[in-house]
Amino acid sequence: xxxxxxxxxxxxxxxxxxxxxxxxxxxxxxxxxxxxxxxxxxxxxxxxxxxxxxxxxxxxxxxxxxxxxxxxxxxxxxxxxxxxxxxxxxxxxxxxxxxxxxxxxxxxxxxxxxxxxxxxxxxxxxxxxxxxxxxxxxxxxxxxxxxxxxxxxxxxxxxxxxxxxxxxxxxxxxxxxxxxxxxxxxxxxxxxxxxxxxxxxxxxxxxxxxxxxxxxxxxxxxxxxxxxxxxxxxxxxxxxxxxxxxxxxxxxxxxxxxxxxxxxxxxxxxxxxxxxxxxxxxxxxxxxxxxxxxxxxxxxxxxxxxxxxxxxxxxxxxxxxxxxxxxxxxxxxxxxxxxxxxxxxxxxxxxxxxxxxxxxxxxx
Amino acid sequence: xxxxxxxxxxxxxxxxxxxxxxxxxxxxxxxxxxxxxxxxxxxxxxxxxxxxxxxxxxxxxxxxxxxxxxxxxxxxxxxxxxxxxxxxxxxxxxxxxxxxxxxxxxxxxxxxxxxxxxxxxxxxxxxxxxxxxxxxxxxxxxxxxxxxxxxxxxxxxxxxxxxxxxxxxxxxxxxxxxxxxxxxxxxxxxxxxxxxxxxxxxxxxxxxxxxxxxxxxxxxxxxxxxxxxxxxxxxxxxxxxxxxxxxxxxxxxxxxxxxxxxxxxxxxxxxxxxxxxxxxxxxxxxxxxxxxxxxxxxxxx
Numbered sequence: 001x002x003x004x005x006x007x008x009x010x011x012x013x014x015x016x017x018x019x020x021x022x023x024x025x026x027x028x029x030x031x032x033x034x035x036x037x038x039x040x041x042x043x044x045x046x047x048x049x050x051x052x053x054x055x056x057x058x059x060x061x062x063x064x065x066x067x068x069x070x071x072x073x074x075x076x077x078x079x080x081x082x083x084x085x086x087x088x089x090x091x092x093x094x095x096x097x098x099x100x101x102x103x104x105x106x107x108x109x110x111x112x113x114x115x116x117x118x119x120x121x122x123x124x125x126x127x128x129x130x131x132x133x134x135x136x137x138x139x140x141x142x143x144x145x146x147x148x149x150x151x152x153x154x155x156x157x158x159x160x161x162x163x164x165x166x167x168x169x170x171x172x173x174x175x176x177x178x179x180x181x182x183x184x185x186x187x188x189x190x191x192x193x194x195x196x197x198x199x200x201x202x203x204x205x206x207x208x209x210x211x212x213x214x215x216x217x218x219x220x221x222x223x224x225x226x227x228x229x230x231x232x233x234x235x236x237x238x239x240x241x242x243x244x245x246x247x248x249x250x251x252x253x254x255x256x257x258x259x260x261x262x263x264x265x266x267x268x269x270x271x272x273x274x275x276x277x278x279x280x281x282x283x284x285x286x287x288x289x290x291x292x293x294x295x296x297x298x299x300x301x302x303x304x305x306x307x308x309x310x311x312x313x314x315x316x317x318x319x320x321x322x323x324x325x326x327x328x329x330x331x332x333x334x335x336x337x338x339x340x341x342x343x344x345x346x347x348x349x350x351x352x353x354x355x356x357x358x359x360x361x362x363x364x
Numbered sequence: 365x366x367x368x369x370x371x372x373x374x375x376x377x378x379x380x381x382x383x384x385x386x387x388x389x390x391x392x393x394x395x396x397x398x399x400x401x402x403x404x405x406x407x408x409x410x411x412x413x414x415x416x417x418x419x420x421x422x423x424x425x426x427x428x429x430x431x432x433x434x435x436x437x438x439x440x441x442x443x444x445x446x447x448x449x450x451x452x453x454x455x456x457x458x459x460x461x462x463x464x465x466x467x468x469x470x471x472x473x474x475x476x477x478x479x480x481x482x483x484x485x486x487x488x489x490x491x492x493x494x495x496x497x498x499x500x501x502x503x504x505x506x507x508x509x510x511x512x513x514x515x516x517x518x519x520x521x522x523x524x525x526x527x528x529x530x531x532x533x534x535x536x537x538x539x540x541x542x543x544x545x546x547x548x549x550x551x552x553x554x555x556x557x558x559x560x561x562x563x564x565x566x567x568x569x570x571x572x573x574x575x576x577x578x579x580x581x582x583x584x585x586x587x588x589x590x591x592x593x594x595x596x597x598x599x600x601x602x603x604x605x606x607x608x609x610x611x612x613x614x615x616x617x618x619x620x621x622x623x624x625x626x627x628x629x630x631x632x633x634x635x636x637x638x639x640x641x642x643x644x645x646x647x648x649x650x651x652x653x654x655x656x657x658x659x660x661x662x663x664x665x
């Protein structure tokens with residue numbers, strides 16, 4: 001690890017530089033004399049931003065909590081359809097539907113994931129596939145007569161911000177990437193919060209986490225709810241960007257793509273997920289001629305990556321305690337532990353945490 | 365009643381296919397604790413292989429309908445089995461000791477790779493089996509007209525299942541497979557070559573899947589490059605329903621799922637056909653995660 005990248009300011013500074021460069025891109029692309037004034041390129045960047053947003057929301061569930069969620073498209077779809085229905089049927093302005101779409105997706109996630117949280121690993125993965133498929137089939141079958149079946153919903157309005165209507169790709173570029181920047185800032189804080197640390201602990205050793213008083217079920221549920229909330233809001237942005245949504249956009253393969261963005265970019269790492277979105281959405285656009293073979297290469301890359309670099313391209317680097325340096329500071333060496341009788345203090349220690357734990361469990 | 369019988373036999377025929385594919389999932393899961401996501405695509409590979417052999421060699425004209433169909437199934441069985449062994453070497457063996465997520469992602473990558481390779485080779489459109497090898501006759505049973513092919517499909521999948529059941533439970537190699545599934549370390553200690561057993565499992569499982577692929581091609585006459593996803597997921601659900609890692613469980617789960625789906629489609633709604641399987645999956649995992657015949661093993665889920 002070089003001294004520059006290990007500096008505490010490295011990530012915030014490079015992040016700020018990245019987003020500043022992104023903010024300057026539309027005018028640069030516009031004056032670069034590209035075909036169509038760079039609109040196509042900005043469109044691709046908008047797609048990347050949207051997937052980065054979705055990837056970041058999945059990252060909380062899959063990357064940070066280590067819950068194999070391959071049905072993230074379900075939450076995305078809930079958000080998109082909430083916005084579409086509220087806007088086209090009830091005429092609610094798009095930006096007002098943003099938190100509502102998130103809330104509905106989060107509530108849905110709360111309902112469906114609550115009974116399946118006890119499932120571990122690949123079982124959870126299969127159930128989440130089941131959830132996303134059931135959602136897609138329900139949308140196809142025009143459930144409640146509101147989703148328009150296979151035709152989807154058309155005529156979704158453009159968002160208005162302080163009386164200014166966002167229409168062009170450039171406008172959406174700033175909307176989407178502004179939202180990405182906000183998300184990165186927020187999720188960065190979340191990563192280092194009590195919540196983020198709990199998830200990190202659960203991912204790496206669930207038994208030890210629950211042993212030290214972390215209500216694992218509660219935190220897993222919250223991870224799903226937060227991730228779904230953000231995916232729902234990404235759904236709003238998608239719906240208003242496309243003006244039209246249909247079940248095809250929320251197929252199982254979309255969820256697989258999101259899964260791959262998080263895993264290949266670097267599970268748990270915010271820069272990794274953004275890089276993953278650039279690679280998995282941007283690269284195929286660069287090699288349009290090879291469009292047919294790109295999924296073939298993508299599948300091969302997934303296999304090779306898992307063998308060569310399973311932690312992803314830009315894995316998460318966490319501040320870690322150097323345990324070796326701490327040895328001798330405290331009387332907790334393994335040898336002494338056996339000799340020392342189980343003192344009454346650990347006993348009182350273990351009896352105190354369950355009380356708040358039960359409280360939070362009940363509230364959830 | 366007639367409708368019911370019609371749907372029941374139909375469900376059993378489709379269930380036989382699910383069961384055959386499910387056996388591959390359950391065997392691989394039994395020895396490696398891995399969902400072989402590429403298994404559904406190996407099934408598709410079998411279907412396309414049957415298509416190629418049929419289209420390019422004209423086997424049916426030489427040896428007659430039924431024998432031709434049998435030979436087709438046998439060839440697909442062997443070839444897909446070999447592909448399964450190669451897949452394990454390339455995609456799963458290097459990950460034997462890494463965490464489960466890596467293996468799952470590698471399996472997904474293998475699935476995407478195989479599916480798109482078949483799309484590039486055969487095109488994105490559905491392919492139609494050129495000749496109908498199977499007889500089109502049907503017979504009456506309790507006032508219901510049942511196509512002969514349906515019975516053939518069901519009985520041949522049953523025959524393959526019982527062959528496997530006998531092999532696992534009555535032979536020395538079968539005992540070795542069971543030993544590896546229970547405890548790899550101990551199996552190694554008593555002199556079982558674990559790597560060879562795993563290769564064998566990756567030969568048998570995909571071989572049965574490939575056979576199921578040809579049978580689907582012969583029965584329905586139409587195949588697509590992405591049908592492996594749907595069949596694969598259903599078969600995996602069947603394996604969980606019966607109790608994953610449990611061979612009779614996979615058979616039972618497959619047949620049960622086929623019947624549930626057929627009856628559900630007939631009596632509830634056609635558009636929801638694919639939702640039933642997932643509903644069954646979620647219910648079984650909430651109510652009885654070990655499956656119908658699965659033993660209570662805390663480590664499995």
